[in-house]
Amino acid sequence: MLFNSINYFIFLTIFFLIYWLLLNKKIKSQNLFIVISSYIFYSFWNWKFLSIIIFSTLIDYTSGLLIYREKRKLNKQLLLGLSILVNIGILVTFKYYNFFIDNFILISSFFGLKTNLKSLEIILPVGISFYTFQTLSYSVDIYKNKLVPTKDLIAFSAFVSFFQQLVAGPIERATNFLTQFYRKRDFNYLQVVDGLRQILWGLFKKIVIADNCSLFVDLIFNNSAQYSGSTLLLGSLFFSFQIYCDFSGYSDIAIGTSRILGFNMQQNFNYPYFSKNILEFWNRWHISLTSWFRDYIYIPLGGNKSGLLIKIRNILYVFILSGLWHGANWTFVFWGFLNSFYYVLYLFLISKLKVTFNKIQNNFLLKVKEALSISFTFTIISFTWIFFRSDSLTHAIQFISGILSFSLFTVPVFDGFNKSLLILLFIIIFTIIEWNGKKYKYAIEKTGEKWPRLFRWSFYSMLIYIIGMFTPSNELPFIYFQF
Amino acid sequence: MRKLTFRLLLFILFSFSIYVVNLFFWAQFSSSILKPNLNFIIGNFGHLNTRLKEVKQYKNVDILFLGTSRAYRGFDPRIFSNQGYKTFNLGSSAQTPIQTKVLLQRYLNRLNPKIIIYEVYPSTFEFEGYESSLDLISNDKNDFNSLKMIFKLNNIKLYNTFIYSFTRELFKLDERYHEPIKKNNDYYINGGFVEKKMAYYKSNFIEKKIIKFNKVLLKSFEEIIIEIQKRNIPLILVYAPLPFNSYERYSNNDYFDFMMKSYSKYYNFNKIKPYNDSLFYDSEHLNQNGVKKFNFNLLKVLNTEDK
Numbered sequence: 001m002l003f004n005s006i007n008y009f010i011f012l013t014i015f016f017l018i019y020w021l022l023l024n025k026k027i028k029s030q031n032l033f034i035v036i037s038s039y040i041f042y043s044f045w046n047w048k049f050l051s052i053i054i055f056s057t058l059i060d061y062t063s064g065l066l067i068y069r070e071k072r073k074l075n076k077q078l079l080l081g082l083s084i085l086v087n088i089g090i091l092v093t094f095k096y097y098n099f100f101i102d103n104f105i106l107i108s109s110f111f112g113l114k115t116n117l118k119s120l121e122i123i124l125p126v127g128i129s130f131y132t133f134q135t136l137s138y139s140v141d142i143y144k145n146k147l148v149p150t151k152d153l154i155a156f157s158a159f160v161s162f163f164q165q166l167v168a169g170p171i172e173r174a175t176n177f178l179t180q181f182y183r184k185r186d187f188n189y190l191q192v193v194d195g196l197r198q199i200l201w202g203l204f205k206k207i208v209i210a211d212n213c214s215l216f217v218d219l220i221f222n223n224s225a226q227y228s229g230s231t232l233l234l235g236s237l238f239f240s241f242q243i244y245c246d247f248s249g250y251s252d253i254a255i256g257t258s259r260i261l262g263f264n265m266q267q268n269f270n271y272p273y274f275s276k277n278i279l280e281f282w283n284r285w286h287i288s289l290t291s292w293f294r295d296y297i298y299i300p301l302g303g304n305k306s307g308l309l310i311k312i313r314n315i316l317y318v319f320i321l322s323g324l325w326h327g328a329n330w331t332f333v334f335w336g337f338l339n340s341f342y343y344v345l346y347l348f349l350i351s352k353l354k355v356t357f358n359k360i361q362n363n364f365l366l367k368v369k370e371a372l373s374i375s376f377t378f379t380i381i382s383f384t385w386i387f388f389r390s391d392s393l394t395h396a397i398q399f400i401s402g403i404l405s406f407s408l409f410t411v412p413v414f415d416g417f418n419k420s421l422l423i424l425l426f427i428i429i430f431t432i433i434e435w436n437g438k439k440y441k442y443a444i445e446k447t448g449e450k451w452p453r454l455f456r457w458s459f460y461s462m463l464i465y466i467i468g469m470f471t472p473s474n475e476l477p478f479i480y481f482q483f
Numbered sequence: 484m485r486k487l488t489f490r491l492l493l494f495i496l497f498s499f500s501i502y503v504v505n506l507f508f509w510a511q512f513s514s515s516i517l518k519p520n521l522n523f524i525i526g527n528f529g530h531l532n533t534r535l536k537e538v539k540q541y542k543n544v545d546i547l548f549l550g551t552s553r554a555y556r557g558f559d560p561r562i563f564s565n566q567g568y569k570t571f572n573l574g575s576s577a578q579t580p581i582q583t584k585v586l587l588q589r590y591l592n593r594l595n596p597k598i599i600i601y602e603v604y605p606s607t608f609e610f611e612g613y614e615s616s617l618d619l620i621s622n623d624k625n626d627f628n629s630l631k632m633i634f635k636l637n638n639i640k641l642y643n644t645f646i647y648s649f650t651r652e653l654f655k656l657d658e659r660y661h662e663p664i665k666k667n668n669d670y671y672i673n674g675g676f677v678e679k680k681m682a683y684y685k686s687n688f689i690e691k692k693i694i695k696f697n698k699v700l701l702k703s704f705e706e707i708i709i710e711i712q713k714r715n716i717p718l719i720l721v722y723a724p725l726p727f728n729s730y731e732r733y734s735n736n737d738y739f740d741f742m743m744k745s746y747s748k749y750y751n752f753n754k755i756k757p758y759n760d761s762l763f764y765d766s767e768h769l770n771q772n773g774v775k776k777f778n779f780n781l782l783k784v785l786n787t788e789d790k
Contacts, residue, residue: 006637189487193487422516422517457497460498461501461502464502468642468643469506469509469517469521470519473638
């Protein structure tokens, strides 16, 4: 069941009514209802994989209690190790088994060795990378005494399986999110309206921008050898907006839904394409994952307190792991590496140049500088997305070579070029709305706040109309479901 | 909660009104690129508009034909009329059982046929059925059955076209519309038939495929069969002739035959008598020579049935 489907809205409406009308003020019943509904929601995709969620929930629930009770450090470490082993074990089995086997076979054959290993046909359970990271952080936080484990299995199960964020995040921390399952949730009219508005904006991003961009992205990336440099460049631009609007649109729907049910999730995207440098970008893109890697990988490895080389190594580790987290393919690994390269380059070279630019006082020049910085950051990030979207490294290199050819200076030609101009217009309008709303949690949070209700409602109605008119015929799944 | 419910209902009402008004004006004045999810085409190919206007003048027919374009281009009422049969053809382009059911709900009582000949074709059990639904929504009066059909297919293009078509009906905008009898190479013949200007098919390579039954479509098909059986109307399922390559593209034709036989009396004319490619004008449709041959063969079958 996709967030952008009518079925989901029927499901959510029924859930909402039962949750607030029948179970209001009964926190335990609400939590149990969340668990049951989340399992039903997941079963629409594949009920067989429910067992993994339940297994992961039970393991971390138990290990959390045992780690907390254990006084000896070694035993605590062993229990934590066991929890990590199980969670990572599940992830590796389902997500990386074939990747490692294929590469092992490749390397063996390179050295003339024969192996009997074979890759298996494994279906990747939806959301596995998200909920395993969420449960992992729970055990680690207890080990570090940042969190007291819960004895309430239902609340913990609800925290792990909450349907809004089960399949594609945000990866919530127990310190923020689990505690909300213990507190009484009051129905708040303004919060519900705010949540609905965020859902509407998320749907607009996903359906109007991302899904329409995807039509051209798929066409151009899947037949890249046939197209001119200018078409390929346009394809990569469309992908930059597709991936942003797809994932941040999903996050808006998830966060908005949680708000209408009385929860507060962390912001997952903070207008990353308006970043003035790569550091800023990574503080604003997929915040829940980036902060997870910072807190559970980068800092435990020594962070930036153990010397320059260790710092560079840690940055490299984090980005490569982040790449691998996205998928078992060398394209993702290289995407991570490229980002770490930018990051390190910025930290040690470009930031030094800032001293010169910081002397600029003129308002106009400051704005020019800001525009140039944003454009430059967007360009280098869009370049990395080519690796992210390509099927293989060879494909990515061919794609980039195609862009850097003389045909870059020709007019793009592909099926549906006229429609693509319309989508470009939507992207421009969308960017203006995002720019105007960049101070807020989501772009239209305060849009029309002071307008008469008639105008405000007309604005929302127009968004609904555009969604209705430009929804692609097929419901397209979210990109991050595959991770 | 009361405040939310009240405001939400008010907003839904407001928003829906804006949607309808927008849809109406947008459809009138914008180009097709700006309305990808609206496909209102009155008088589309296949003459459904004329056919559905004409059906309102028919009553108590001997034979009612149902099916796809292979039905309205395949059963010529003139040939049947010469043999003393009063017929009407309710076929429409890419008609799936979902649309057949709607048409029967609207016109079966009026036509009150003595026998129904339902042209079945593997693709009609595989199509999504959007094309035929859009055709029906644009060219016939919409009622509760249209709404049920749209909910079943659950596609935004159908919802939009339905709303737009319904608005046009309210303002009676299409009352004066008259579809030309002759369009391009098609000529409408009274009784629902469309005759194509004589042309000949040149056989091409066609990719092989397997017939797969869509569960939703099969369910609608079964409901049609049950309804017809309830009314004690004899039903004959007919697999009309195809060029050899087109027929042989399906590797499991026997399975299709088996399925159809399990529902009613069934004749696969691709097995009864071979039709060479010169009897077709394209990969799916008979030309007028082919229609004559096919209809005479069908009449022979009907006469045998009578005996």
